[in-house]
Amino acid sequence: MGHTVTLTVNGTSYTREIEPTLLLVELLRETLSLTGTHVGCDTSQCGACTVLVDGRATKACTMLAVQADGATVITVEGLAKNSEMHPIQRAFAKEHALQCGFCTPGLMITAVDFLERNASPSDAEIRHAIEGNLCRCTGYHNIVNAIRSASAEMRQTAGVRPKVAAEVNR
Amino acid sequence: MTATANPTYIGARVARKEDPRLITGEGTFTDDVMLQGMAYLTLVRSPHAHARIRRIDTAAAKKEPGVVAVLTGTDLEATGMLPVFITVPSMNGSKHMPIATDKARYAGDAVAAVVADSRDAAKRAADLIAVDYEPLAVVVDASKALEPGAPIVHEELGSNLVFTYPVKGGDVDKAFKDAEVKVSQRIVNQRLIPNAMEPRAVAAKFEAGELTLWSSTQIPHFVQLIVALNLGLGQNKVRVIAPEVGGGFGSKLQVYAEELLVGHLAKTLGRPVKWTEERREGYLATIHGRDHVSDVELAAKKDGTILGLRVRTVANVGAYLQAFAPGIPTILHVFIVPGPYRIPAFDYEMRGAYTNTTPVDAYRGAGRPEAAFLIERIMDRLADEIAMDPAEVRRKNFISKDAFPFNTISGITYDSGDYAPALDRALAMADYKGFEKRRAEAKARGNYRGIGISSYVEICGLAPSKANAALGVGWGGYESARIRVHATGAVQVFTGTSPHGQGHETSWAQIAADALGVSPDDIEVRHGDTFESPGMGVGTFGSRSLAVGGIAVHKAAEKVREKVVQIGAHLLEASPADVVVEGGKVFVKGVPEKAKNFGDISMAAYLANNLPDGMEPGLEATVYYDPPNFTFPFGTHIAEVEIDGETGAVQIVRYSACDDCGRQINPMIVEGQLHGGITQGIGQALYEAAVYDNEGQLLSGSMMEYHVPSAEDVPAFALDNTVTLTNTNPLGVKGIGEAGTIGSTPAAANAVIDALSPLGIKHIDMPLTSEKIWRAIRAAGEGRR
Structure with a gap:
């Protein structure tokens, strides 16, 4: 104990006393009970734990919670705004881009960061962008479709819809 | 009039009812279960693949702050043995305790358990446990395990032979004597690691004499049954919940040690206990799949007509028999090896062997991908030998559509099939005719381009209970459903199936909606809780859920509908034969304006x-x-690859598949199952392999060394389908969960070999990695020196 961290998660500020060895994903899941972020491996291969840290997709199993002191974090629970789903969420459902749903939060978060940096990606760029997020159910086919579909909607609503990733300080 | 005469929702692309909670992070997976006072279980696992356990010193671990209990195998014998549900003839079954007491038989075999207030404390204490091992000679290779003098995994059995399983039909010796052409090939279906994205997890609490156990499982009712029997609890006092389950693919089709241990510890320690697998731990302690080495010989005429097939296979079952392990290389493999072909003579001998490796059981397809790979590889070898188009060799030997129901040479009866149209459509999608031009263009670029075909038949709908009994399966193959219409008209469907990504909440609602004349939106499907279910469910595996569980839902809905009609007729003062149930209304045919609402009927019932x-x-x-x-879906998959001439790297540039799973309930879900299955099958063909060294250490021990395909490793897929109904069930449905995995591995592998065939290369063992291909190209004298 003895380490105090303060961070903003999904718009709420939290201050907690934590062990220096605590991982960011453990802080989110076990200390803050935000269990939508998952742990799928222990070598940072799978990407199930991906969250936005200061606007960038980050594997929360590979970051100590103390490193997130002062950071702004967005998890899957923070993607919807005022109970309106983010375009990526709607697109994942519409395109059947999830089956078991375990990898889905991490993939959506990666996609949000990616689409806010590349508004009109090619399929090859989409595949490259999500290469660090493994899915064993979908074969990625419908995930690529969903990200393409979300990008089209996000282009149309750009300027109207608040940006999830860009609304925090980079 | 039956409910399916004019289906409204069956066949529609209905959006999944599961998705809203899963895309918002509201779904609860087992590791998300956090209970007051929860303690955490960690297991100490043997680093040796084979070692006698001389002594375990737990004194230091017990002193570690936060430790609740430190236990060894002898403390935990009350949990009883792990179950095996299938017994094949003359099987040498193994004794399998949750914690090893005498010796460790594979690297990862659990030897001690620690429970502590936190995961960290449990892990610190586990590191303080000193186990005095006497390392023993190790055997990893299944064929070597059957040689005289091999180290024996289970001494009391006297050898490592688990079973010899022969299946014969026709006169194979004569077929080979009469053959104009013979081809033979050693074919390896390498060992794979299932890699469901959610690692296994188990949590339990024991309150007021009742055990509630959450587990990431495909078979909650079997877990309930074995936990109750082994821990001495009434089955009514064991509630097993499979909450959100993050993929299974057969790896969660078990009753695992951790389920018995967590249940036992929650009961005896008086506080909730949870165990969550770490991925590297799971690579050792969760079942593996495949691992067959087959010697295959095919006898044929010069015109491509098959005369006979002879196969000798050794299947590596690992260190212990797991729940369904004896049935995977036998029942689910040998009988389906003839595939879509008329084979007049067949002689298969399958042997199973224990080795000092992680146990092997069902992995997506479970025996059938191994079958499809060996028959489809040898068909290409035959085509090559007689210089015939691989598509035409297949077509020539297909069972014709008027031959169904067809009794195969291996002794089973295919329900229905029409194989040529699926082949033709796949060939058209793949622009098969234009391929040689693309091969030439690739050659001009310095690359090798190939195309590979795979036509498959698989067994689904497991299974008629009497067939189960005859085959040695120790449980019925039925499925259960209960439909409850509340007084207000709210409909609940309780199913014995246990989905983990397959979307049963949606498909079952579509089935019930058509029978009840209401919208799927008005139907809630509940699963995975043994206290809510009809009583017993068999579970979700082997592409069985729709053809068995979906039919149970359909039949339960028909029963409810019949009562709705009777009540409606009574209230409308009409004959039941004239009553129509549709659109949430019940009315006399031709008089829809005088309808009763569905809710009026249910209210009247109460x-x-x-x-x-x-x-x-x-x-x-x-x-x-x-x-x-059973049901027998089929199809043809075609992969086209381009191999970099300098690096040997393979890219799948085009993938086309035409599958036939009978009637489709939700085509969107069918396509999703195919996409994922195809990708897993491509994984086996090109990327994945569990590799052991000679000491039994798993070299591919993490996701860094084991290549699960990423989005960049696979292409977009072009899918088509034909619909050949089965008369096995009233909906004509067959099953689709494993078809992609079965069809794709041979298609991708055949494409790579086809690409390299101009170099004289006839076969390379999977996975067809760039390194292997690069070496093969060099060995063939091509490529730069």
């Missing part, structure tokens, strides 16, 4: 003061459905 004479109040039905036969 008010019970104006029902037909003698009718029981209430509106619900329970069905246990036992299928009369």
Whole structure:
């Protein structure tokens, strides 16, 4: 104990006393009970734990919670705004881009960061962008479709819809 | 009139009811279960693949702050043995305790357990446990395990032979004597690691004499049954919940040690306990799949007509028999090896062997991908030998569509099939005719381009209970459903199936909606809780859920519908034969304006003061459905690859598949199952392999060394389908969960070999990695020196 961290998660500020060895994903899941972020491996291969840290997709199993002191974090629970789903969420459902749903939060978060940096990606760029997020159910086919579909909607609503990733300080 | 005569929702691309909670982070997976006072279990696992356990010193671990209990195998014998549900003839079964007591038989075999207030404390204490091992000689290779003098995994059995399983039909010796052409090939289906994205997890609490156990499982009812029997609890006092389950693919089709241990510890320690697998731990302690080495010989005429097939296979079952392990290389493999072909003579001998490796059981397809790979590889070898188009060799030997029901040479009866149209459509999608031009263009770029075909038949709808009994499966193959219509008209479907990504909440609602004349939006499907289910469910595996569990839902809905019709006729003062149930209304044919709402009928059923004479109040039905036969989906997959001439790297540039799973309930879900299955099958063909060294150490021990395909490793897929109904069940459905995995591995591998065939290369073992291909190209004298 003895380490105090303060961070903003999904718009709420939290201050907690934590062990220096605590991982960011453990802080989110076990200390803050935000269990939508998952742990799928222990070598940072799978990407199930991906969250936005200061606007960038980050594997929360590979970051100590103390490193997130002062950071702004967005998890899957923070993607919807005022109970309106983010375009990526709607697109994942519409395109059947999830089956078991375990990898889905991490993939959506990666996609949000990616689409806010590349508004009109090619399929090859989409595949490259999500290469660090493994899915064993979908074969990625419908995930690529969903990200393409979300990008089209996000282009149309750009300027109207608040940006999830860009609304925090980079 | 039956409910399926004019399906409204069956066949529609209905959006999944599961998705809203999963895309918002609201779904609860087992590791998300956090209970007051929870303690954490960690297991100490043997670093040796084979070692006698001389002594375990737990004194230091017990002193570690936060430790609740430190236990060894002898403390935990009360949990009983792990179950095996299948017994094949002359099987040498292994004793399998959750914690090893005498010796460790594979690297990862659990030897001690620690429970502590936190995961960290449990892990620190586990590191303080000193185990005095006497390392023993190790055997990893299944064929070597059957040689005289091999180290024996289970001494009391006297050898490592688990079973010899022969299946014969026709005169194979004569077929080979008469053959104009013979081809033979050693074919390896390498060992794979299932890699469901959610690692296994188990949590339990014991309150007021009742054990509640959450587990990431495909078979909650089997877990309930074995936990109750082994821990000495009434089955009514064990509630097993499979909450959100993050993929299974067969790896969660088990009753695992951790389920018995967590249940036992929660019961005896008086506080909730949770165990969550770490991925590297799971690579050792969760079952593996495949691992067959087959010697295959095919006898044929010069025109491509098959005369006979002879196969000798050794299957590596690992260190212990797991729940379904004896049935995977036998029942689910040998019988389906003839595939879509008329084979007049067949002689297969399968042997299973124990080795000092992680146990092997069902992995997506479970025996059938191994079968499809060996028959489809040898078909290409035959085509090559007689210089015939691989598509035409297949077509020539297909069972013709008028031959169904067809009794195979291996002794099973295919329900229905029409194989040529699926082949033709796949060939058209793949622009097969234009391929040689693309091969030439690739050659001009310095690359090798190939195309590979795979036509498959698989067994689904497991299974008729009597067939199960005849085959040695120690449980029925039925499935259960209960439909409860509440007084307000709210409909709940309780199913014995246990989905983990397959979307049963949606598909079952579509099936019930058509029978009840309501919208799927008005139907809630509940699963995975043994205290809510009809009583017993068999679970979700082997592409069985729709053809068995979906039919149970259909039949239960038909029963409810019949009562709705009876009540409706009574209230409308009409004959039941004239009553229509649709669009949430019940009315007399031709008089829709004088309708009763569905809710009026259900309310009447519970008010019970104006029902037909003698009718029981209430509106619900329970069905246990036992299928009369298996179902046999089929299809053709075609992969086109381009291999970099300098690096040997393979890119799948085009993938086309035409599958036939009978009637489709939700085409969107069918396509999703195919996409994922195809990708897993491509994984086996090109990327994945569990590799052991000679000491039994798993070299591919993490996701860094084991290549699960990423989005950049696979292409977009072009899918088409034909619909050949089965008469096995009233919906004509067959099953689609594993078809992609079965069809794709041979298609991708055949494409790579085809690409390299101009170099004289006839076969390379999977996975077809760039390194292997680069070496093969160099060995063939091509490529830069």
